[in-house]
Amino acid sequence: MTPQQDPPSPVTAPVGNEAKALYQAMIGGAGPAATGWTGSVGLAEGPTVPPIPQEGEKVLILGAGVAGLTAAYELSRLGYNCTVLEAQDRVGGRNRTARKGDKLYEVDEDGERVLTHTCRFDDGMYLNLGPGRIPYHHRRVLKYCRDFKVALEPYVMETTANLVRPPGRAVTWSNRRVANDLRGHLAAKLSEGPAVADAFHGELLEMLGVLGDLDTDGKYKGSTRAGYLHQPEIDEFPIAAPPLAFDELVNSGFWKARFYQPIDYLWQATMFQPVGGMDRIVAALAREAELAGAEIVLEAEVIGITIDEDGHGVRVRYRKGGEKINEDARYCVSNIPIPVLKRIRRQNFSAGFEDALKIVQFEKSCKVGWQANRRFWEGDLGSVDDSEGIYGGISWTAHNITQLWYPSNDYFSAKGTLTGAYNFAKQAEELGDLSPAKRLKLARSGAAELHPEFNDTVLVPDSKAVTIAWHKVPFQLGAFANWKPKQEDHKQAYKQLLQPEGVDAFYVTGDQISPLPGWQEGAMMSAHYVSAQIFGIMPLSVPAVVEVPDTVALTQGRF
DSSP states (O other): OOTTSOOOOTTTOOTTHHHHHHHHHHHTTTOTTOOOOOOOSSOOOGGGSOOOOOTTOEEEEEOOBHHHHHHHHHHHTTTOEEEEEOSSSSSBTTOOEEETTOEEEEEOTTSOEEEEEEOOOOTTOEEESSOOOBOTTOHHHHHHHHHTTOOEEEEEOOOTTOEEEOTTOSOOEEHHHHHHHHHHHHHHHHHTSOOOOSHHHHHHHHHHHHHHTOOTTSOOOOOGGGOBSSOTTTOSSOOBOOOOOHHHHHHHTGGGGTTTGGGSTTOOSEEEEETTOTHHHHHHHHHHHHHTTOEEESSOEEEEEEEOTTSSOEEEEEEETTEEEEEEESEEEEOSOHHHHTTSEEESOOHHHHHHHHHOOBOOEEEEEEEESSOTTTOOTTOSSOOOOOOSOEEEESSTTOEEEOOSSSTTSSOEEEEEEEEEHHHHHHHHTSOHHHHHHHHHHHHHHHOGGGGOTTTSOGGGEEEEEGGGSTTTOSSSBOOOTTOHHHHHHHHHHTSOBTTTTEEEOSGGGSSSTTSHHHHHHHHHHHHHHHHTSSOSSOOSOOOOOOHHHHHHOOO
16 A cells, blocks of 8 residues: 555445444443544455345435435445435535524423524624534545545644633633743742752753743742733833732632643544534535435434344335325435434334433533624734634634633634533523523623623624524424443443344444544544444444443543
8 A cells, every 4th residue: 555545445445444443432432532443445456355246235314414314425436326314404414504594493391493593793703503513633524625625724723821710719711821920830839849969850940940930049020921910012111910829729610610621632722613514514525425316305204123033125105395205225224313213214224223312411501692793802903902803613612601712713803603601410400491592691791701891782792692592493493412431231231233123134323322422523433333234244233332432521621
């Protein structure tokens, strides 16, 4: 293999090292962080090419989310006759980008579908309500974007100008002040150890002095790394800001507001995002799947799934335009979120499968999007008194909103959109239980603690804001599967859902059954795995022991 060639695809590779690597990743045998695949999505060559499907061999794919579209593309390009049934009037599932005119719906306490927002962003403005960033190690997502000409740009996860508001404190500090003052204090304390006259300790003291920006006596008295008392461009002799006291930093509990999430491996200071919105990915996947021969049927709500008695086929019943339609297929790949699949009538499924569905719960999550009519967080370029200077990144708070994202695109333009809340669990339940108007009121109060400009409803109007509670969105009913690796019943359910139902007829796919719940890479990983099972190059059964991903750590970081 020359350096210019890609290794075989994990979808189409022989049962060798590449296939085993994917298999281990999918069952969690290599650990939840086994995400560094760098292979090709193309076909392998030579005698290892998967068998061509028999003429008329049909696959029904339920749900046009990222995994469903990925499976449709990979299966169609090998000659399978694929039809994708999507209950909504759009593709993408949880990959949702809000734009002007978009209508957002949720289900109320009676299960009725109600309109919550009609997006009124200005023309050309958007906000990612679902996935919002792509880590550099998500090789499948990046490979598809490259192959399908989805332009990418940097997504900034963190800047030193971002803010943090510790729990129970009526103070807001800059990232640079917290990080550098704490580093300085810790370095000073370490340098106070007993003096040892050898080369190593001499180097250690020098290193601590540089690490903490200590003075010649090994004391920390503040650093320009943490910022200036006055803006340096208006102060003839710039003076470092006085340091935050060590006990004040420790007692604040600032780290409990997820301050260190950006340095976790799954994130990093700079990631990527599609130019123009995350939905550019699903648009490209849908286009390429259709070019490969797949048919995508929108507003087709699945209401029943029956596995054939011999276990080698399925019948799917769905509703479209008031008509109920039955369709038979050799294979069925379900990208339907498990909370929704639970409500669909099923026949001839195993008791183990039914038990697994009962065990899996989805996490609650909410987002809020604001349009600001001036990018006040970037600062006024015409004034030397302005001190914001925030260009991308995230500010953290102990308030219900949890975090506030600044746009990593269209810098220096007149207006911008911000993610004004992204929360989980109890915070999401609290926010999601409110009416849209009350959600905005609560989110505005949290954002105003970070930026008083949010008190100006002309600058940041309610009329150009949106909210979404993913656990209430029709045909979603949750953000991602909440796997708990220490629970034995979760291990059994995870193992069960990695295997087909019938003999080889019905498969579950999506990030919901992958080592990366909540991430598009996990959805694609799962689609590759299921496709490889259908191709016949991955085993249908899994080992007796599997490891379950830690959803909280993988979606919210460790804190």
